Amino acid sequence: AEKRQIQELAFTFTQNEVAPHMQKWDAEHIFPVEMFTKAAALGFGAIYCKEEHGGSGLSRLDASLIFEAIATGCVTSSAYLSIHNMCAWMIDSTGTEEQRAKWLPQLAPMSRLASYCLTEPGSGSDAAALKTTAKSDGNYYVLNGSKAFISGAGATDLYLVMCRTGADGPKGISCVMVEKDTPGLSFGKIERKLGWNAQPTREVVFENCRVPKSNRLGPEGSGFGLAMRGLNGGRVNIASCSLGAAHASLLAAREYMAVRKQFGKQLAEFQALQFQLAEMAAQLVSSRLLVRQAAQSLDSGDPGAPAVCALAKLHATEQCFDVCNRALQLFGGYGYLLDFPVQQYLRDSRVNCILEGTNQVMRMLVARDIIGRLGDA
């Protein structure tokens, strides 16, 4: 029953504070910080962080409900909200008492915003090959290198940077928190993108950037594992955003089909188009069940959770993009106009098949899990 209340709260908030601005934020490339502050006041800033320092203490499933609801009003904003939540969780789960006490009270209300920095110009899918170095210098690390495609970069306050403190490969990677305005931290130009325009995406550049060692999250060499654990939840969250896009697109298509007439009949009376809606529903509902299953597997500490999360991300992002695409087709010529919303759901959900691990990497992870279980009953 509380899950319904939580979902209703998220939908009401979205109707009032998000959906009316979706088009404008996309057209004018506005990063809606004010809206995030309001969302955080309701507890949406650190949904699955412990209550001790301001988190909401809720589950991954609750988070999925919230991100799906907000995405029906703006996929991009929901996605950034989920990235911020992922970063807050990384600090909450791995940080020292001092780090948690310092950062969570600022991240939970979203008075400070966070970005997740793993990808580099030379290492995307091959994330463990990252080259940004963090050389030890007394009580400091000196960072050199650059990160690519960082969501929120330049507008956020805290950067969780996966960098090399040790040897090659995943075991040489640590996670270091870099605050904005640290000398040696700079940003590339704002990228021009197909979608996610309500969010700046930029390169993050480190040039002899000195960061106190007390900003390291977890022991040296644990950064890659932490990054991957963050991504498990991140994948459920991004998949949830895709669900919201598909849901809104399907509803929009249904409404249009009840209004548009051709050949003397409503579009909704043509069987071929009815079958489209039915197939879209199958795609959406199956995706939703899988995403929620993945969220629950994380909540229950199931050791098989990472594979389920990858499977959910793979399935939902692809199926839901297809739902948006089909919805656009059902709108005919009007679907192609920027005045109609489905094109934005389409553009914004397209990248979900790419980031937080491409769907090709998701296939790798799922196959590895299946083959690895050869011999299990």
Place this chain on the structure above:
Amino acid sequence: YIHIINKADMAASKGLKILVGCKRVIDYAVKVRVKPDRSGVVTEGVKHSMNPFDEIAVEEAVRMKEKKLAGEAVAISVGPPQSQETLRTALAMGIDRAIHVEIPLAQLEKLQPIHVSKLLAKVCESEKPDLVILGKQAIDDDCNQTGQMLAALLDWPQATFASKIEPSQDSKQLRVTREVDGGLETIDVSVPAVVTSDLRLNEPRYATLPNIMKAKKKPLAKMSPDQLGVDLQPRQEVISVEDPPVRKAGAKVESVEDLVGKLREKGLVK
């Protein structure tokens, strides 16, 4: 300084005890459909939520608590089992505890304001609130009767269509600004009193996630109309419910003379 513990004295450290009525109604955004047998509207499977005027009433009670004008705020709902969800929303907004007067399904459709006001009056006998705040009307039946009937049954003063509630000059009464046809009317009412909320009284807050979780632990008591000794015999019989007539096409006129001519034709102007 010394507080005088006097029920009518707003400066009393305990503050007013407020009872807030909430009704579960079909959500305002839903396209209501008449049942094929014309006995009523379709409610099964349809989204329901708290009557918007009741949300405003709940918000006012919570604000009065925050301003220390009120000490305890209790929400009450008369309705089916699902009314508990409505009460949980009130609790999540900041109400302290809730009372659910559960109405059996058979009697639900025939429930009228006269029944609800009698049930509320009975609850007031035991709860002894200083102030009852109800929404001015429910968006399903638009009766605008329950608050007025309740005040009459209790023989309490009433201040309906409130757009502002504050302590009176001498702090011994409530000063209520009412929205009436002629404009705004300000009256002072003694407590205990019944106030009904109008649209501009306040803007209700969102529940927050922590408050939704806290609401789970707040007390929710159940009562039946039998326990309260109220007879729910219907006084009215609904004969039929129909859609409003489909809007007919209009006609365009070229000049003022044409317009007056047409009005005369229809017997609307002499």
